[in-house]
Amino acid sequence: MQDDKTPMIAIRDVVKKFGSFTALHGITADIREGEFFSLLGPSGCGKTTLLRTIAGFEPTTSGTIAIDGKNMADIPANDRPTNMVFQSYAIFPHLNVEENVGYGLKTRKMPKKDIAREVAEVLSLVDMEGYGKRKAHELSGGQRQRVALARALVMKPKVILLDEPLSALDKKLRDQMQVELRSLQRSIGITFILVTHDQEEALIMSDRIAVMFEGQIEQLDTPEGLYRRPVNKRVASFIGVMNFLSAKVTEQTDTHLTLDMDALGKIDLPRDRLGEDITPESIGTVGVRPEMLTVLFDQSDWSQNKVEGEVVDTEYYGDMTYYKVRLPGRDAPLSISMRNTAGRSVVPPGSPVTVGWGAESIVVFGD
Amino acid sequence: MAWRFDREAGQGLKLISPTFGYVLVMLAAPLLMVITFSFWTQDYLTIDTTLTLDNYREAWTQPLYQVLMWRSLKISLIVTVVTVLLAFPIAYYLSFHVKKRKALWLFLITVPFWTSYLLRVFLWKVILGYNGVFNTTLMGLGFIEEPLTFILYNLNAVVITLAHAWAPFAILPIFVALEKIDRSLLEAATDLGDSPMRRFFRITLPLAMPGIVASTLIVLIPTVGDFITPRLVGGTDGLMISNMIQIQFGKANNAPLGAALAVSAMVVIGLISAGIFFAGKKLGGRVR
Numbered sequence: 001m002q003d004d005k006t007p008m009i010a011i012r013d014v015v016k017k018f019g020s021f022t023a024l025h026g027i028t029a030d031i032r033e034g035e036f037f038s039l040l041g042p043s044g045c046g047k048t049t050l051l052r053t054i055a056g057f058e059p060t061t062s063g064t065i066a067i068d069g070k071n072m073a074d075i076p077a078n079d080r081p082t083n084m085v086f087q088s089y090a091i092f093p094h095l096n097v098e099e100n101v102g103y104g105l106k107t108r109k110m111p112k113k114d115i116a117r118e119v120a121e122v123l124s125l126v127d128m129e130g131y132g133k134r135k136a137h138e139l140s141g142g143q144r145q146r147v148a149l150a151r152a153l154v155m156k157p158k159v160i161l162l163d164e165p166l167s168a169l170d171k172k173l174r175d176q177m178q179v180e181l182r183s184l185q186r187s188i189g190i191t192f193i194l195v196t197h198d199q200e201e202a203l204i205m206s207d208r209i210a211v212m213f214e215g216q217i218e219q220l221d222t223p224e225g226l227y228r229r230p231v232n233k234r235v236a237s238f239i240g241v242m243n244f245l246s247a248k249v250t251e252q253t254d255t256h257l258t259l260d261m262d263a264l265g266k267i268d269l270p271r272d273r274l275g276e277d278i279t280p281e282s283i284g285t286v287g288v289r290p291e292m293l294t295v296l297f298d299q300s301d302w303s304q305n306k307v308e309g310e311v312v313d314t315e316y317y318g319d320m321t322y323y324k325v326r327l328p329g330r331d332a333p334l335s336i337s338m339r340n341t342a343g344r345s346v347v348p349p350g351s352p353v354t355v356g357w358g359a360e361s362i363v364v365f366g367d
Numbered sequence: 368m369a370w371r372f373d374r375e376a377g378q379g380l381k382l383i384s385p386t387f388g389y390v391l392v393m394l395a396a397p398l399l400m401v402i403t404f405s406f407w408t409q410d411y412l413t414i415d416t417t418l419t420l421d422n423y424r425e426a427w428t429q430p431l432y433q434v435l436m437w438r439s440l441k442i443s444l445i446v447t448v449v450t451v452l453l454a455f456p457i458a459y460y461l462s463f464h465v466k467k468r469k470a471l472w473l474f475l476i477t478v479p480f481w482t483s484y485l486l487r488v489f490l491w492k493v494i495l496g497y498n499g500v501f502n503t504t505l506m507g508l509g510f511i512e513e514p515l516t517f518i519l520y521n522l523n524a525v526v527i528t529l530a531h532a533w534a535p536f537a538i539l540p541i542f543v544a545l546e547k548i549d550r551s552l553l554e555a556a557t558d559l560g561d562s563p564m565r566r567f568f569r570i571t572l573p574l575a576m577p578g579i580v581a582s583t584l585i586v587l588i589p590t591v592g593d594f595i596t597p598r599l600v601g602g603t604d605g606l607m608i609s610n611m612i613q614i615q616f617g618k619a620n621n622a623p624l625g626a627a628l629a630v631s632a633m634v635v636i637g638l639i640s641a642g643i644f645f646a647g648k649k650l651g652g653r654v655r
Contacts, residue, residue: 057554078557090555094573103569104559155559 008033014063038202041212083152091136098132263330284367290337292361405626422627439607443590454537462545495519520602537582544578580647
């Protein structure tokens with residue numbers, strides 16, 4: 001048995017070079033057993049390359065990958081305890097659904113009767129009973145996705161690797177599959193590693209997320225941690241929407257800093273609000289999420305900071321309204337999102353408004 | 368269903384009509400003529416146009432024709448197997464291992480076409496002959512005492528020459544079929560535990576089957592009817608059915624019998640091709 005301290009996958013200083021191009025610059029991360037882990041980043045950030053080195057399709061240039069405590073350096077892809085769900089699904093076109101799903105079990109020389117049972121079981125798990133005799137070209141995109149998943153699940157691997165598995169599906173189906181995939185992973189408890197460029201998908205599905213840029217992990221955190229405490233501006237702007245304002249420290253005490261922010265004015269922050277790598281001298285920017293700002297309809301019970309501005313644009317989404325509000329002394333308008341609860345009307349562009357905000361909503365960045 | 372002769376269909380017909388006319392005049396009409404001839408009889412200098420099956424009776428019962436037909440089939444089947452077996456590794460290498468300059472490789476494969484077919488057959492004579500390049504080299508190196516004679520003027524020579532001549536035609540369809548295989552399918556097979564060898568037989572080969580069938584037919588069908596190669600390098604042991612057809616139309620002055628032999632050969636090869644086609648189709652879906 002593995003004790004709790006051994007990670008399911010231990011990635012240590014992994015470097016991957018393609019000729020003169022370095023795709024991975026020394027990646028180190030631990031992925032826990034039973035975790036839904038996501039590699040999130042823009043295209044070309046190395047997330048797929050990292051997944052492929054774990055699967056064994058790409059040898060690492062240096063560094064080690066251990067799965068369940070075992071170094072994978074000399075273990076070829078076909079002997080690793082991982083199975084992949086490919087972006088293109090890679091359903092074998094000359095075989096039907098049953099034969100596709102049973103493919104790996106046949107390689108293991110499992111008796112035919114057992115294969116049939118396992119295949120039937122896993123097909124019902126992914127809601128594909130009755131499709132066993134169909135071929136790939138007779139399936140829809142969503143069904144292919146399920147077959148690809150079933151083909152990996154039936155192998156009962158230690159880790160399932162998913163390479164942008166939902167990117168080819170339409171929005172509605174994708175939303176549904178995100179929830180299904182997540183609950184399936186929870187119920188069977190296999191470690192999942194998902195590669196995605198869709199931050200919303202990563203936030204919804206993952207236990208933890210590694211945000212990657214240019215071959216490096218910029219931040220590894222829970223979805224909430226990433227959203228609320230992004231370590232730098234790049235992560236902050238990649239995950240959700242963030243208003244950035246320039247800021248400077250004007251006074252310091254042992255416990256507090258006073259920041260002078262563009263358009264929002266001065267604020268006192270406790271020192272422990274700064275991230276590990278941020279010194280008061282390095283502070284140049286603060287960020288605030290659109291939902292942390294409030295268009296004040298009734299100012300009487302607002303005890304926190306407020307500032308006057310003017311609405312320049314209104315986007316109405318039914319349940320939400322997105323405002324762009326210009327503050328005096330600042331060119332770029334602030335994004336503010338408001339839930340359209342009872343009693344809140346939509347403020348048309350051109351109207352003067354009061355924007356309320358609290359000190360706890362401010363995220364501080366070093367430059 | 369009613370024939371809808373709208374503008375678009377009209378334009379399409381106009382576009383293919385020159386080709387269609389050409390095919391009609393140069394292929395369908397002569398073929399029809401040969402078939403008609405096969406039911407007539409040669410009466411010294413004139414043709415007796417009473418319909419008869421006598422030519423077919425003779426073509427199918429005379430031992431000489433049977434021998435020639437069997438030999439033709441045997442030679443072309445051997446040539447086909449040898450050619451496709453040799454072509455597959457080349458196509459595989461080209462598709463999976465050549466990363467840069469694929470076009471250059473394809474170009475080089477067509478280089479043999481730069482010389483005429485006849486010239487290439489003659490060159491094989493020079494290479495395989497009693498005092499040819501092959502024998503003198505081996506003797507010069509001391510591997511053999513006297514020239515090998517089993518390599519020219521017999522069946523072997525025909526096989527060697529035809530296999531070389533048809534190699535490019537066999538390589539290209541297989542190459543195209545291999546190129547079309549989605550590489551992630553191969554990764555998926557590896558991911559599911561297949562060794563490279565197992566993967567080859569379960570994924571690569573079945574998916575390459577259309578190309579292999581195409582190559583087989585492309586080589587098989589014309590080689591049965593080849594008459595230049597057996598004539599030049601085949602000796603008497605290497606004569607094939609087409610040589611006999613040529614003789615019947617020429618020296619023997621029995622065009623109807625020649626026509627019956629030609630039609631018979633066509634039917635036999637047609638049936639074999641259909642068999643290969645369907646077997647390949649089934650195999651492509653079944654090999655796993």
